[in-house]
Every structure is written in C-alpha cells, then in structure tokens.
Amino acid sequence: MSIHSSAPVISINHLDHSFGEGQLRKQVLFDICLEIFAGEIVIMTGPSGSGKTTILTMVGGLRSPQSGSLKLLGQELCNASSEKLVQARRNNGYIFQAHNLHRSLTALENVRMGLEVQGKLSWAEMQTRAVEMLTHVGLGDHVHKYPENLSGGMKQRVAIARALVSHPAVVLADEPTAALDSKSGRDVVNLMQKLAKEQGCTILMVTHDNRILDVADRIVHMEDGRLQTNTVLTAA
Numbered sequence: 040m041s042i043h044s045s046a047p048v049i050s051i052n053h054l055d056h057s058f059g060e061g062q063l064r065k066q067v068l069f070d071i072c073l074e075i076f077a078g079e080i081v082i083m084t085g086p087s088g089s090g091k092t093t094i095l096t097m098v099g100g101l102r103s104p105q106s107g108s109l110k111l112l113g114q115e116l117c118n119a120s121s122e123k124l125v126q127a128r129r130n131n132g133y134i135f136q137a138h139n140l141h142r143s144l145t146a147l148e149n150v151r152m153g154l155e156v157q158g159k160l161s162w163a164e165m166q167t168r169a170v171e172m173l174t175h176v177g178l179g180d181h182v183h184k185y186p187e188n189l190s191g192g193m194k195q196r197v198a199i200a201r202a203l204v205s206h207p208a209v210v211l212a213d214e215p216t217a218a219l220d221s222k223s224g225r226d227v228v229n230l231m232q233k234l235a236k237e238q239g240c241t242i243l244m245v246t247h248d249n250r251i252l253d254v255a256d257r258i259v260h261m262e263d264g265r266l267q268t269n270t271v272l273t274a275a
C-alpha cells in the first residue's frame with residue numbers, strides 16, 4: 040500500500056489508551072493506526088480533547104501506551120521499560136507552544152543543552168555546534184542574549200535550534216505557532232520545514248493553525264479519539 044520502500048520511523052497499530060481506573064476509567068484513543076516515514080512532515084489536526092497530545096506524548100516516550108503497538112525506529116514502546124522510554128526520548132526533538140527555554144540561560148546555553156543531554160561530545164564541540172545551529176536559524180548575532188531579550192519568533196527559533204542541534208530522527212511539535220503572530224508563525228514553520236528536509240528528519244506536528252497546513256506532506260485528523268482521515272498532499 041505504501042509508496043515508501045524503507046521501514047516506517049513511527050509505526051502505530053491498533054493503539055488504544057485510557058486514563059483513570061475503575062469507574063473513572065475513560066478511553067481516549069481508539070484503534071489508532073498510523074505509519075510515518077523518514078523525512079515526512081505530518082500535521083495532526085482535530086478539536087480540543089480529541090487525543091492529539093496523548094498520541095504525541097506516547098510517540099515521544101513521555102507516556103507508555105497500554106494496548107496495541109507503537110514502534111519508534113523499530114523499538115516497541117507499548118508497555119516498555121523506563122530505560123527504553125528514556126532511549127526513545129533521546130531520539131526525539133521537542134518544540135512546544137511556549138518555547139520552554141530556560142530563562143536563566145542564554146540562547147547559546149539553551150541550544151547547547153540539546154547536546155548535553157546526549158552526553159556524547161566535548162564541551163568545545165558542543166559550543167561550536169550550538170553557535171553554528173543558531174547562525175543557521177538566523178540568530179548568529181544573538182547567541183549571548185537571554186530569552187527575555189528576544190522576540191517571540193526569535194525564542195521559538197532558539198527552541199527549534201535546540202530541538203534539531205542533535206539531528207534527532209523525529210521532531211515532535213505541539214502547537215509551535217500558537218503564541219506567534221502570523222508572519223512569525225510562518226517563518227517558524229518554514230524554518231522547521233527547511234531544516235527537516237536538510238537533515239532528513241521526520242516531523243509530527245499538532246496544530247490548530249490553518250495557515251500553516253501547507254508545510255505538511257500529509258494531514259491526519261483526530262475526532263473523539265479516532266483517526267478520521269489520512270490525506271496525502273501531492274505537490275503541484
């Protein structure tokens with residue numbers, strides 16, 4: 040069925056999920072099936088409460104799925120050990136609505152943290168790569184600034200640099216443009232698209248922002264915990 044020859048980066052099969060116990064138990068995901076391939080940008084839309092963030096946190100290894108299957112880079116996360124979930128988190132970059140930068144760290148220090156958590160490089164190498172990444176997102180002149188001295192769009196660009204500096208296989212973005220005006224929002228998603236294509240990374244993005252849907256290769260729509268549509272956008 041798929042036009043892709045390689046194995047999917049994210050493979051979700053018959054995934055169900057409930058919150059709560061006993062009488063308070065509430066099923067929020069029903070029989071989700073979704074495959075996402077290397078280099079794809081997939082946008083997930085749907086009303087508030089339809090289950091989008093729950094899926095994102097599971098793909099991110101922040102919550103373990105209970106039933107069905109969810110594989111990230113071939114590794115099963117359903118009922119996975121905490122070590123496996125930690126490993127899954129290392130394969131992902133995260134971009135949130137509120138940039139989540141550390142206020143007490145400069146732009147450079149924030150981006151360097153994206154490498155420090157990997158624990159693989161020397162301090163000098165991390166410093167060099169963080170500066171290069173900030174220059175790449177157009178913030179080469181602002182590396183020593185603190186978040187409070189940057190605009191909303193600039194802060195989100197720092198967050199993108201932090202998410203992508205370690206070249207993660209998957210970037211998960213939850214409403215990355217929600218706090219931005221339309222021009223800054225457009226700049227931010229264009230930048231994400233450019234970097235993803237350069238690095239060959241996969242992006243799964245949740246958004247309510249209809250203005251940015253065109254960056255997606257595919258749009259999937261959630262409704263009441265079920266995946267409704269899976270639209271492939273073909274380039275003109």
Ligand SMILES: Nc1ncnc2c1ncn2[C@@H]1O[C@H](COP(=O)(O)OP(=O)(O)OP(=O)(O)O)[C@@H](O)[C@H]1O
Pocket residue numbers: 058059067085086087088089090091092093094
């Ligand atoms: N930790 C939790 N405990 C109990 N119920 C939860 C928890 N997290 C989410 N839910 C419920 O699961 C359902 C799906 O929530 P989720 O946050 O995934 O939706 P969403 O589509 O991301 O919504 P939004 O667009 O508002 O962020 C909702 O009914 C929500 O109340």
